[in-house]
Amino acid sequence: MKITIIHGQFVEIGGAERCMLSIAEGLKKRGHEVLIETEFAEPYSKKHFLLTPLRFLRLVKKLKTCNGEVWLLSVHGAFISCPIIWATLLVSRLRKIPTVAYVHEEAIRLHQFTPKILKLICLPIIALDSFIFKILHPSVIIANSRLTAQNVENRYHVKVSKVIWPCFRF
Amino acid sequence: MFSVLVVSRLTRIKNVESAIKAVSLIDDVKLTIVGDGPDRARLEKIAGPQVEFKGKVNDSELKKLYESCDVVLFPALSEPFGLVPIEAMKYGKPVICSREAGVAEVIERAGAGLIIDPLNVKQIADSILLLKKNPSLRKKLGNSGRKFVRGLSEKCLLELERTLEISKKSAS
Numbered sequence: 001m002k003i004t005i006i007h008g009q010f011v012e013i014g015g016a017e018r019c020m021l022s023i024a025e026g027l028k029k030r031g032h033e034v035l036i037e038t039e040f041a042e043p044y045s046k047k048h049f050l051l052t053p054l055r056f057l058r059l060v061k062k063l064k065t066c067n068g069e070v071w072l073l074s075v076h077g078a079f080i081s082c083p084i085i086w087a088t089l090l091v092s093r094l095r096k097i098p099t100v101a102y103v104h105e106e107a108i109r110l111h112q113f114t115p116k117i118l119k120l121i122c123l124p125i126i127a128l129d130s131f132i133f134k135i136l137h138p139s140v141i142i143a144n145s146r147l148t149a150q151n152v153e154n155r156y157h158v159k160v161s162k163v164i165w166p167c168f169r170f
Numbered sequence: 171m172f173s174v175l176v177v178s179r180l181t182r183i184k185n186v187e188s189a190i191k192a193v194s195l196i197d198d199v200k201l202t203i204v205g206d207g208p209d210r211a212r213l214e215k216i217a218g219p220q221v222e223f224k225g226k227v228n229d230s231e232l233k234k235l236y237e238s239c240d241v242v243l244f245p246a247l248s249e250p251f252g253l254v255p256i257e258a259m260k261y262g263k264p265v266i267c268s269r270e271a272g273v274a275e276v277i278e279r280a281g282a283g284l285i286i287d288p289l290n291v292k293q294i295a296d297s298i299l300l301l302k303k304n305p306s307l308r309k310k311l312g313n314s315g316r317k318f319v320r321g322l323s324e325k326c327l328l329e330l331e332r333t334l335e336i337s338k339k340s341a342s
Contacts, residue, residue, distance in 0.1 A: 001338060015253050026327040070338040072330075098341035100334055105250035112247070113182040140337050142330070145272025148250045164330050165276060166251055167323040 002033045004068030006088050008081035010038040016076035016104040019144075019166040023072070023102075026167055037066055039084045052083055052125075059087035064095070071097055073138065076104040082129055089136035099138040104166070105148055106155050130156055171200045172302045175239035175263075177232070177254045178246070180207030185245045185268070185288050190217050192243075192294035199298060201243075204235060236261040240308060241301050245288045246271050255283070256322075259315030264308050266297045282315030 007020045020036075028034045039059060073088045075081075092099040110119055110126075133156040140161045143149035149160040174193060178184040186203060190213060193201040201221045203213075214223060227235070236242070242258035244267045252273035255265040259276075265283030267274050277283045284297045301308050 001334060003334060015251060018253070022323065023327065023330065026323070027331060030327075030331060032331075070334050070341075072334065096341070098337040100337050102330070111183050139341070140333055142333060144251045146275050147270075147272040151250075162329075162333070164333070165322065165326050166253075167326045167330070168253065168256065169323070 002035070002067060002069045003027055003072055004035045004037055004066055004070075005072045005074065006037045006063075006066075006084065007074040008038065008076070008084045009040045010036060014076075015166070016074060018168060019104065020074045020102075022167045022169045025169070035066075035068055037063070039081075052080075056083040056087055059084055060091055063087055063091040066091075068097065071099040073099055073101045074104065075101050075106070082125065086129075086132050086136075089132060089138060092138065093136055098140075100140040100142060101138045102164075103141060103143045103148055103152050103160070105144075106151055134158060171198050172298075173239045173241075174199060174201045174298060175204070175235055175242050175258075176201065176245070177204045177235075177242070177257075178244075179205050180209040180213060182209055183247050183249075184209075185247045186213055187216065188245045188288055188291050188294055189243050190221055191291045192298060193220055194218050195291070195295040196299055196302070199302065202235060202239065204232060233261075236263060239263060241266060241298065243294070243298070244268055244271060244273070245286070245294065247288050249273070256319060259319040262312040262316040264301055264311035265315065266294065266301070276318075277315075280315050280318035281311065282318060283311050 005020055005024050024034050024036055071092055075085055137158045141158060142162055142164050143152055143160045144166050146163055149163055152160050176186055176189050178186055180186055189201060193199045202224060204224045204227055206225050242263050242265050244252060244255050246268050247270055249271035252271040255267050255273045255277055258265045259282050265277055267277045267283050267285055268288040269285050270288055274285050286293050286297055
């Protein structure tokens with residue numbers, strides 16, 4: 001298969017990144033043609049957040065020419081990664097490319113220690129994120145744990161097809 | 171001395187505070203904390219002499235710490251998955267894992283540790299004490315974890331590959 005893995009940033013800094021890199025290597029070893037599509041080759045920073053609408057449009061343009069018989073979209077917990085998730089969902093629908101979303105966690109996850117100001121900023125983005133995911137949801141949604149599956153179903157009101165624990169190189 | 175290891179970014183959501191409070195309730199237990207973050211200064215203030223902050227360490231040093239500890243504690247208040255308990259299992263170490271972490275289901279399935287309420291300091295302390303007093307239980311949990319985690323990534327990859335194939339076929 002020609003598989004395109006789509007992930008916001010490809011720097012080996014977090015669990016989601018390490019997992020997706022392992023998946024890419026593993027699939028390649030099993031004889032698949034694997035392409036990795038990312039928005040950034042550097043860790044996210046606050047400046048990226050300010051350019052969200054612009055980034056979304058740029059990504060839609062980029063993904064229109066992206067190859068792959070099947071896309072594997074990595075959904076992970078950095079609200080700054082929303083544009084690439086939204087753009088992938090939209091373009092895959094338009095181009096009718098089967099897309100499997102691997103959810104490490106909801107794109108925006110707030111908790112009791114999130115600063116209040118950030119919570120306020122995030123509320124409309126969470127609403128938009130939920131709306132877009134619900135409308136444009138991919139055909140198959142995989143969660144990395146039962147806990148994540150529950151959170152995704154509660155947040156996005158979509159069905160998680162299965163739980164597949166993350167792959168890691170040891 | 172009985173050694174407990176925490177590997178975590180030092181932020182409030184990782185709840186290392188509960189680990190520090192729990193070891194303060196037990197005698198002859200050493201807590202080693204690997205990792206750094208914005209919460210470090212506050213944690214250092216509340217930590218007793220039995221707590222050692224290692225900061226960031228390289229892979230070989232981390233390997234040594236995993237090998238030399240008796241138990242790995244993962245007290246996060248919220249964690250979609252959590253790689254540290256999987257690493258601990260690879261080293262054959264029993265894990266005391268927060269029920270609020272996605273990885274808890276792996277620990278449960280593997281029989282590789284004890285599941286705790288991350289805000290219940292007494293329960294964490296009791297779990298450490300239970301493992302401290304029971305070398306045979308530690309060994310049993312550690313061995314179960316090591317066995318379970320072997321080949322786990324390959325199994326998950328195969329499942330993912332199958333899902334991608336089905337998705338492609340059903341679309342065409």
